[in-house]
Amino acid sequence: MISSSSTPSFDDFDRKENEKKDDVLILNDDGQNEQNDHSVADKQLKASISQSKKMKNDQKEKKPNLEKVDELEKEQKKQEEKKNKLSNAIPPGFQMNSAEKFSIPQQNYWNSCTDRLEITCGGLTVHHSGNGNWWLSAFAKCAIPSNNFGIVYFEIKFVHLKKSAAIGFATKAMPLDGRVGLYDNSYGYESNGTLWFNGAYQTGHATFKFFDVVGCGIILENRQLFFTKNGRCLDHTDLFASSSSLVDPLFPCFSLHDNGDKILTNFGPNFEFDLNTLFC
Structure with a gap:
């Protein structure tokens, strides 16, 4: 006679099967999470590389623009120096016009x-x-x-x-x-x-x-x-x-x-x- 205590019931069998399924689900979840982590890291790396390239391109574009600004500032400085030469002092009897240069005196005739x-x-x-x-x-x-x-x-x-x-x-x-x-x-x-x-x-x-x-x-x-x-x-x-x-x-x-x-x-x-x- 077989003891009832040694015979697994259907409930015991179902319980063990469910435990196995849970273990499999846990393993699957861990694998999926690990895969998601790798995907996010890849995206972040690609974004970082793209941003780095964009910054380099922006620097290349800004360099010639800065050179043009320097040239314009130098030219403007030359023009100002030239104008200042003509307006250092006012000759006797002369008046300054709106352009800050000297014209023949108004009292001339x-x-x-x-x-x-x-x-x-x-x-x-x-x-x-x-x-x-x-x-x-x-x-x-x-x-x-x-x-x-x-x-x-x-x-x-x-x-x-x-x-x-x-x-x-x-x-x-x-x-x-x-x-x-x-x-x-x-x-x-x-x-x-x-x-x-x-x-x-x-x-x-x-x-x-x-x-x-x-x-x-x-x-x-x-x-x-x-x-x-x-x-x-x-x-x-x-x-x-x-x-x-x-x-x-x-x-x-x-x-x-x-x-x-x-x-x-x-x-x-x-x-x-x-x-x-x-x-x-």
Whole structure:
């Protein structure tokens, strides 16, 4: 007879089977967790590598941009130094314009001319009143300074112009019945588009007529002359006043040819031409 205590019951068998299943589940769970841990680590490693590559690429892109910024800062510094050279001091009787550069003094006016030129409106308006057609010229009261800083500039509006006129700088050795630019130490821009300097000439520049605003200036630092028309500078860089004009001073000057011609003058500071563009 078999003892009942030694015979496993169905309940015992089921219990053992369930214990085995639990052990298998525990093993499976541990394996799955370990696999998940490896997957997360791989993803983190890939993300770290990707971020490292991106940082390297960003550094490569930033390097040329930084070089461009350095170049722009150096260029800006050069421009500031150039401007400062022209604004270290104010010449006697001169005023600073909005661009912080020097223009011809506001109190300047036309006062030296023949009796066939009528000067009105405080010396700023001049009318050719001669009986015939010939060159008549006028000089401003104030000469340009002999120092080496600042800009002297003035503009003329031709209210009436039949044919010929000229604007420029000249010494008072030039005759009043002559044209500016035709004589020694005189420099002029004629209405037919010709630049005159000490009797020599250069053709092919812009012409001007009545109602045009024409300007003439000199950069005292290097004695370079420049001319403008309606707010734009003529394209030339090779016209310089001779050193002899430092002894015999230059004056703003203009010449009219025909009876009835008339001009209005602006000695500053509010010009059609922006002096800032000379340094661009």
